[in-house]
Amino acid sequence: MTTAAPAPKANMGQPIPRYDAVAKVTGRAQYASDMPLRDPAYAYLVTSAIAKGRIDSFDLSEAQKVRGVVDIVTHENAERLEPAKFFSDGGYASTTNQPLRTAEIAEEGQIIAVVLADTYEAAREAAHRVKVSYTAATPTTSFHSAGTIAARAKGQVKRFKDDPKVGDFNTAFEEAEVKITAEYETPPQHHNPMELFTTSVAWNGDSLTIYEPSQFVYGLKNGVATQLGIDPDQVRVINPYVGGAFGSKGSMTPRTAIIASISRRLRRPVKLVATRDQGFNVSTYRAETRHRVDLGARRDGKLTALRHEGWEISSRADAYCVGGTRTTTRMYDCPNVDSAVWIVRADRNTPGFMRSPPEVPYMFALESAMDELAHQLKMDPIELRRVNDTTREPIGGKPYTSRSLMACFDEGAKAFGWAQRNRQPRSMSDGDWLIGYGCATTCYPTQMAPAAARVRLRHDGRARVEIAGHELGTGAYTVIAQAAATRLDVPVEKVTVVIGDSDLPPAPVAGGSNSTASTCSTVMMVCDQVRQRLFKALMPNESLSDKAKETVGVGQTPSGRAARSDQPLDREKAFDALGVNVIEEYGEWKPEGAPQDSFRAMHSGLVRIVGGPDFSGRIAYAFGADFVEVRVNRFTHEVRVPRVLGAFAAGHIMNPRTARSQLMGGLIWGVASALHEATELDERYARYVNDNLADYLVPVNADIPQVDVILLSEDDAHINPAGVKGLGELGNVGTNAALSNAIFHATGQRIRTLPVRLEKIEA
Amino acid sequence: MRSFAYQRAADPAAAIQALAAASAGNNPLTEAEIQPLAGGTTLLDLMKLDVMRPRAIVDINPLSPAWATVSLENGNLRLGAMARMADVAANPEIQQNYPVVADSLKFAASAQLRNMATLGGNVLQRTRCTYFRDISYEACNKRNPGSGCAAMDGFNRTHAVLGTSDKCIATYPGDFAQALIALDASVDITGRAGTRTIPFAELHKAPGDTPQLETTLAPGELISGFTIRGRWPRSAYLKVRDRQSYEFALASAAIALDVEDGTVRDARVALGGVATLPWRARGAEAELKGQKFDDALAERVAEIAFEGASARSHNEFKIALGKRVVARALHQAVTMEI
Numbered sequence A: 001m002t003t004a005a006p007a008p009k010a011n012m013g014q015p016i017p018r019y020d021a022v023a024k025v026t027g028r029a030q031y032a033s034d035m036p037l038r039d040p041a042y043a044y045l046v047t048s049a050i051a052k053g054r055i056d057s058f059d060l061s062e063a064q065k066v067r068g069v070v071d072i073v074t075h076e077n078a079e080r081l082e083p084a085k086f087f088s089d090g091g092y093a094s095t096t097n098q099p100l101r102t103a104e105i106a107e108e109g110q111i112i113a114v115v116l117a118d119t120y121e122a123a124r125e126a127a128h129r130v131k132v133s134y135t136a137a138t139p140t141t142s143f144h145s146a147g148t149i150a151a152r153a154k155g156q157v158k159r160f161k162d163d164p165k166v167g168d169f170n171t172a173f174e175e176a177e178v179k180i181t182a183e184y185e186t187p188p189q190h191h192n193p194m195e196l197f198t199t200s201v202a203w204n205g206d207s208l209t210i211y212e213p214s215q216f217v218y219g220l221k222n223g224v225a226t227q228l229g230i231d232p233d234q235v236r237v238i239n240p241y242v243g244g245a246f247g248s249k250g251s252m253t254p255r256t257a258i259i260a261s262i263s264r265r266l267r268r269p270v271k272l273v274a275t276r277d278q279g280f281n282v283s284t285y286r287a288e289t290r291h292r293v294d295l296g297a298r299r300d301g302k303l304t305a306l307r308h309e310g311w312e313i314s315s316r317a318d319a320y321c322v323g324g325t326r327t328t329t330r331m332y333d334c335p336n337v338d339s340a341v342w343i344v345r346a347d348r349n350t351p352g353f354m355r356s357p358p359e360v361p362y363m364f365a366l367e368s369a370m371d372e373l374a375h376q377l378k379m380d381p382i383e384l385r386r387v388n389d390t391t392r393e394p395i396g397g398k399p400y401t402s403r404s405l406m407a408c409f410d411e412g413a414k415a416f417g418w419a420q421r422n423r424q425p426r427s428m429s430d431g432d433w434l435i436g437y438g439c440a441t442t443c444y445p446t447q448m449a450p451a452a453a454r455v456r457l458r459h460d461g462r463a464r465v466e467i468a469g470h471e472l473g474t475g476a477y478t479v480i481a482q483a484a485a486t487r488l489d490v491p492v493e494k495v496t497v498v499i500g501d502s503d504l505p506p507a508p509v510a511g512g513s514n515s516t517a518s519t520c521s522t523v524m525m526v527c528d529q530v531r532q533r534l535f536k537a538l539m540p541n542e543s544l545s546d547k548a549k550e551t552v553g554v555g556q557t558p559s560g561r562a563a564r565s566d567q568p569l570d571r572e573k574a575f576d577a578l579g580v581n582v583i584e585e586y587g588e589w590k591p592e593g594a595p596q597d598s599f600r601a602m603h604s605g606l607v608r609i610v611g612g613p614d615f616s617g618r619i620a621y622a623f624g625a626d627f628v629e630v631r632v633n634r635f636t637h638e639v640r641v642p643r644v645l646g647a648f649a650a651g652h653i654m655n656p657r658t659a660r661s662q663l664m665g666g667l668i669w670g671v672a673s674a675l676h677e678a679t680e681l682d683e684r685y686a687r688y689v690n691d692n693l694a695d696y697l698v699p700v701n702a703d704i705p706q707v708d709v710i711l712l713s714e715d716d717a718h719i720n721p722a723g724v725k726g727l728g729e730l731g732n733v734g735t736n737a738a739l740s741n742a743i744f745h746a747t748g749q750r751i752r753t754l755p756v757r758l759e760k761i762e763a
Numbered sequence B: 001m002r003s004f005a006y007q008r009a010a011d012p013a014a015a016i017q018a019l020a021a022a023s024a025g026n027n028p029l030t031e032a033e034i035q036p037l038a039g040g041t042t043l044l045d046l047m048k049l050d051v052m053r054p055r056a057i058v059d060i061n062p063l064s065p066a067w068a069t070v071s072l073e074n075g076n077l078r079l080g081a082m083a084r085m086a087d088v089a090a091n092p093e094i095q096q097n098y099p100v101v102a103d104s105l106k107f108a109a110s111a112q113l114r115n116m117a118t119l120g121g122n123v124l125q126r127t128r129c130t131y132f133r134d135i136s137y138e139a140c141n142k143r144n145p146g147s148g149c150a151a152m153d154g155f156n157r158t159h160a161v162l163g164t165s166d167k168c169i170a171t172y173p174g175d176f177a178q179a180l181i182a183l184d185a186s187v188d189i190t191g192r193a194g195t196r197t198i199p200f201a202e203l204h205k206a207p208g209d210t211p212q213l214e215t216t217l218a219p220g221e222l223i224s225g226f227t228i229r230g231r232w233p234r235s236a237y238l239k240v241r242d243r244q245s246y247e248f249a250l251a252s253a254a255i256a257l258d259v260e261d262g263t264v265r266d267a268r269v270a271l272g273g274v275a276t277l278p279w280r281a282r283g284a285e286a287e288l289k290g291q292k293f294d295d296a297l298a299e300r301v302a303e304i305a306f307e308g309a310s311a312r313s314h315n316e317f318k319i320a321l322g323k324r325v326v327a328r329a330l331h332q333a334v335t336m337e338i
C-alpha cells in the first residue's frame, strides 16, 4: 500500500487504481470538446461589458469582413427559444435571464452575440471586431451598494421551507453566562474547473446530439428539449468524462439551447469553447455571504443559546440561496436556537451550487464562532465540541443515523500533535514565524436520489453496467465497477462500466455528494436481480436470501465480501441451466422516504433528493475534523500552511484511494477558500475584475506542502443499501474556519472576512 | 486576436531588416505594426486578448545561439537578450556572484514560462493591470490614449504607489529588472542606425502624461544583451506575494551591499511590485552608505525608500508592506553568508 492507496480498515473496499486511470494519463479519455464533429462551425461568444442597461446598436461591419465568418447571431435575429424555468422552481435552468431575447442587459458577461465561423481563429477575430453601443445604467453590485433588495429566503425559495428554530433563544441568550456575537463574511468564488464550458452539437434530422461537460445529462437533455420545443427523446447528451465541475455543470446554462438552435438553423454542427473569462458569467458561482452568529453558553462550555443569521447575494432574476442554517442549527446540542436567511438581490448573474454550497460559508461562521467561544471560556476548542456533542439534532429531536465527530477529533488530534498546542494565542513561534494551530468541525449531509441501471452478465463472468452517472474525476467509474464486481462476485477487471450518456438508464445529478450512494445502491440492487435469476435456475425451490449467502455472495453487507463460492462454476452451471449465454436486468431504485413521483421525475431529469436533515425519522450527516498549522511572518505577514490534516468518517468507504483523493482535494480547496480564492468586483460596474487564472488565485504546489487524510471506520445501517454517506463535499467544509482559527492562535488577531490577505493581518 | 503575418529572422541583420517597416508611422513601440517575438509569453498573451494587434511578427529565436550567451569575464557579467530565464537562474556562477539576479529570475512566473521566456522579453513585459488587459474597458490611457484610467477608482489592489501619474497607476510587474537597475546594468541595443548602449535605468519611462510610451526603444530596435560591472555576492531578492509561486510581487526588494566590519560601504536598493517602472531607491542607498548596519538604520532606509508614495483605495497596504520588505531584505543581505 502506498500513501495514495491507504490500506482498508473495517467497512472499507479495496483501494484499487482508478478504472479510467490509464485512459486519462495516456490522453485516450475523450472529453466533450474532443468529440469529432463533421465540418463544424466554430462559435465564439460576445458578452456584455456592462451589468445593467441596454444595447443601442451593433456595428458588425468589421466583423463580417473577417474571412470565414458564417453568421453573427444577436437578439435582433436569434431564434426565440422557449423560456427556461429555474431549477429550484421545478425547471432545469441555472438562470432565467435568457440572453439574445431583447436589447436589455441584466448582468455583466451576458451573451449578446454569437459569432460563427469556419475556424475558431476567425470566429474569435470577428468577435473582437464586433462593436457595441450601450446605454448603461448604474448597477447594484453587492451588499454595500445602494439599490439592493433584501427579503427572507423563506417563501422565495422552494427548497428553503423554513428557518429552523427551537426553544426561546432571546431569553436564553440574555441569561447566558458567556456570550459571543460576531459577524463574518465570505467572498464570491468561481469554480474554474480545468475543463472550460464547452458545447458541441450535431443534428441528425430531428435528432440532436450534445457533447457537453455536464453533471446531469438527464437534466440537460430534458431542459434543452423544453427550450427547443422538441421531444426529449430526440435529444442525447454525451460526456463520458468531465474535467472538473464542482457544481458549475449541474444545471442547464443558456448557452446550450442557443448553440443547438443556431446549429439547427445553419444545418451544421457547431462547437463552442467559452473562454476562461467568459466562464465567470456563462455559468454560476458561489455568491458572497454575510453572517451574524450569537452563541450563549454556561461556563462549562455547554451551549444554551445559538442564533445564526445569514445574508446571500442573488441576481434580480432568480432567488437562489444556499441556506446553510439547516446545518448549523443542528450541529451541536443546544436547547434554544434561532435562525434567519436573507436573499439580497443585485445586478449580478444568478449564483449556483459550488462544492458544499451551504456548508462552506455557513460552517465557516459557526466554527469560527465556536473557536471564539472556546477562547473566551479558556477552553480547548476540541473539548468545547465534546461538551456539545449530541446524538440527536436539537431542532426536531431526530437521532443521527451515526455520528463519529468526536472520534474524528480524537484520532485527528493525536496524529496532528494537537497536545503540543499552547492554548495562549501568539505563544508559539519559530524565528520570524508565528505558529498557530486551528481546528474545526466538518460535516456534510448524506443525500441520495432515485436512479436506474442495467446490468448484463455473461456466462464467462464478464459484466457490463450501464447507468447515466457522471465521472467528474471523483472515481465514479471505479466505485460502480467495484460495487458490481463485489455483488456479482466477479473480478473487477471483468466489469465494464458505461456512464455519461443520457441514452442510458437515468441517474441523478452528480451533486450534493449523492452519486456514490445512489448509483452504487442501484447497481447493487440490479446485480442482485441478476443473481436472483441465476440462483432460481439452480435452486428453483429455495429462497435466495438464505441460501445465496453460501454461493456467490448475495446478502453480504457492504462492509466486506461475504462467503465466496468455492465453486466459481456455479455461475456457469446456472447459465447452463438457464440455457442462455447472457442475462440482463434493468432496475429502478429509490431511497427510503423518496416521494411518490420519484421515478417519473427521474426520467424527466428532475431530482428527488432525500437525506440530511430531511431524512425519514432520522438525520444523516458525514462528519470530520480538520486541523491546520499556519505560520505567519512577523514582518511581512505572509501566511504559510505547512500542514493540513483531516480525519473523516463517512459510512462505508467504497475505495480508500479515491476517497482519500477526494478528501485531500477538498482540504486543499478549503485552504484556498480561506487564503486565496476570491472573485474581486469592480463596485462601480458590478463586474468581475480578476476573471482569469493568473489573477483568480488558487494555491500552487508550493502553498500546500503536506496534507494528511485519515479515514475512520464507520458502519451506518440506516442510510442506504451501499452504506455510503458520500464524501465528495466533506473535505472542504470547515477548513476555512480551521485555518482562520489557526491564524488567531498564531497572531491573536481574528479575521472574520475571507479571504485572509496579508494586509488584513495587523500585528 | 487578429490574423498576422509570421516571419523568421535568420540573423540580426535580417531581423533588423524585417523590423524596418516597424518604424513607419508614428506609433509608440508597443503599438508598432511589426513586433519581434522571443518567448512569446507576453506578446502572444496580449495578442490573444486583442490588446496588442501587430500586423506581423518577426520571430527572433534563430538569433538564440549568438544572443543567448552568458559570460562572466574580468568581473563583468554579460547576459545575452535571448538567454532563457530558467538557464540564467540555474547558472551556478550567477547564483554565487549575483544572487539577486538568480533569485529575481527564480522567483518569477512558473517553470514552464521560465523555460520559454527570454531576458530581453522579460524586461519588456507589460503591466498586469486587469483593465489594461481587458479590452471591454474603454478607459485605459495606456491602451487607448486619452480615454481615462479605469483602475484609478476601480479595483487597484495590485497597482503602484511610486512613480504614478494622474493618467496611469499601473505597476511594472517584472522582477529581473529590479536586479538590473539595482546593479547599474547597461543595455545593448541594435537598430538600423547601428548599435548603442544605455544605462538600464534609462530604458523605461514613467507614465507621466503618456503611459502608452513605456520605453525609450524605438520601433524596430532590438535589445541584444545586458552588462553588469563588478560582482555582487552580497545581494538578495525578497519577493512577497499572495501565493508562494507563480505570482507577481505585491512588494519586492532587490538589495546589493558591500559591507565591511558591519559598515555599509556601498548599497543598492531597488523596489518591485510597487512602482510604475523599475525603481531604484537612491535616497535609501545614500542613507545606508557609510553607516553601521542595525535595525534602526534598516527602518530609516525603508521610510526613505517610500517617501512620496501615494496610494489609491485598495493599495494603501503596499506602502507599509513595501517598507517592511526593504527592511527584511536588507537584513537578509547583511546576514547572508558569502
Ligand SMILES: Cc1cc2nc3c(=O)[nH]c(=O)nc-3n(C[C@H](O)[C@H](O)[C@H](O)COP(=O)(O)OP(=O)(O)OC[C@H]3O[C@@H](n4cnc5c(N)ncnc54)[C@H](O)[C@@H]3O)c2cc1C
Residues within 6 Å of the ligand: A694, B035, B036, B037, B038, B039, B040, B041, B042, B043, B044, B045, B081, B082, B085, B107, B108, B109, B110, B113, B116, B117, B118, B119, B120, B121, B122, B123, B124, B125, B173, B174, B175, B176, B221, B222, B223, B224, B246, B247, B248, B249
Ligand atoms: C502567468 C504569468 C506569470 C508571470 N509571472 C511573472 C513573475 O512573477 N515575474 C516576472 O518577472 N515575470 C512574470 N511573468 C512575465 C514573464 O516573465 C514574461 O512574459 C517573459 O519574461 C517575457 O519574455 P518573452 O521572451 O516570452 O517575451 P515576448 O513575449 O516574446 O516579448 C515581450 C515583448 O518584448 C518584445 N521583445 C522580445 N524580445 C525582444 C528583444 N530582444 N528586443 C526588443 N524587443 C523584444 C516583444 O516584441 C514583445 O513586445 C509572468 C507571465 C505570465 C504569463
Ligand code: SF4
Residues within 6 Å of the ligand: B127, B129, B130, B131, B132, B139, B140, B141, B142, B143, B148, B149, B150, B151, B152, B167, B168, B169, B170, B211
Ligand atoms: S492604470 Fe494604466 S494600464 Fe491600468 S487602466 Fe489605468 S491607464 Fe490603463
